[in-house]
Amino acid sequence: MARAAGCPFDPPPALRAKQEEGPLAKVRLWDGSTPWLVTRYAEQRALLADPRVSADITQPGYPSPAPINGSSTISFILMDDPEHARLRRMVTAPFTIKRVRAMRPAVEKIVDELIDDMLAGPKPVDLVEAFALPMPSLVICELLGVPYSDHDFFQDNSKTIIKRDATPEQRATAFGHLAGYLDNLLGEKLTDPGDDMLSQLTERIKNGELSRQEAAQMGVLLLIAGHETTANMIALGTLALLEHPDQLALLRDTDDEKLVTSAVEELLRYLHITHNGRRRVALEDIEIAGQLIRAGDGMIMANDIGNRDPDVFPDPDRLDIQRDARHHVAFGFGVHQCLGQPLARLELQIVYSTLYRRIPTLRLATDLEKIPFKHDGSVYGVYELPVTW
Ligand code: HEM
DSSP: OOOOSSOTTSOOHHHHHHHHHOSEEEOOOTTSOOOEEEOSHHHHHHHHTOTTEEOOTTSTTOOOSSOOOGGGOOGGGGOOTTHHHHHHHTTOGGGSHHHHHTTHHHHHHHHHHHHHHHHHSOSSEEHIIIIITHHHHHHHHHHHTOOGGGHHHHHHHHHHHHBTTSOHHHHHHHHHHHHHHHHHHHHHHHHSOOSSHHHHHHHHHHTTSSOHHHHHHHHHHHHHHHHHHHHHHHHHHHHHHHTSHHHHHHHHTOOOHHHHHHHHHHHHHHHOOOTTOEEEEESSOEEETTEEEOTTOEEEEOHHHHTTOTTTSSSTTSOOTTSOOTTOOTTOOGGGSOTTHHHHHHHHHHHHHHHHHHSTTOEESSOGGGSOBOTTBSSOOBSOOEEEO
């Protein structure tokens, strides 16, 4: 949901008003359809965990945020079990907590080198371009086996895919470019495998578990999900901290890993960057909160306002890095809960505990009003963040 003018970190007042009225409301979408808007945390979690609720974008009644083009379906995030589980299982291993923990030194090195470059270069600098975007892109490239030197190509196409106002044709073209690119890489790795996720997928192609097209689509999903989201959390998170200097000081001056961990959870809750909501459709009639959701009804779980539900998070509009926010829904809930969350957490913990300590005088190099916010994308953030020190 687009943020209104006012506090750039708060959900729009109209969404807050809907939440106060009740947990479910009907809303009208761009195509005239009227899905349910689910505004409260408890109902959102109940529905996201309900097997009668589908994430399949091809189901009639699916509340698409924009016109869709069938060929641009991005792998298992838009599928139901058992197909969803079959594909997701093939890529879970590198994202387990133990495997991700082992990546800490590599991620720390990437963060430190990018900060070294920033400090050695001219200022002011755009934090998005110099740090927030390259950081998770370098990590996901390494993990997948995608050459980082192609970053302009894949970042541009990813941007088009998640842009709300891209036409179906533009989105399908961008998806085609990325799927073709991933297919080429898979082709190379079929004959010359390395120690990366795409090479592991080629093993599954060889033994008939996975088609090459499925593997390419999974590659697209992992590449996009792996860099866009974390990049926005880094830049928007930094802006939120700069606007809350007391919280920034607490984080910068602490040696307590627990405070860093809770700061990451709180910023995930407070900023909730995937602000288009979790889109779903009912496969059967479902009764919830005194309402009947009929089979075929669309649903939008507005998790951004769910993360500000006062029954769950007292004083929800206050950024408080000392609160326990672990139960937020910024990574979704249920079977589609974010696969990459251990990696995202590691990246954000390292960034938030390094960047402000190494550049203690970091500050905005422009006025808040001049910062371009991403009101037009399905992931919220800033296009640019000019900073200096
Ligand atoms: C701060 C960063 C991130 C945020 C806020 C985030 C958020 C989310 C959310 C809300 C979902 C659920 C979608 C739904 O239910 O419809 C999701 C799913 C997913 N995320 Fe993330 N994500 C982040 C980072 C990552 C990273 C680093 C990866 C690594 C590749 C990743 C990979 C995925 C995948 C593959 C799914 C689909 C899971 C499924 O459908 O089973 N995400 N993410």
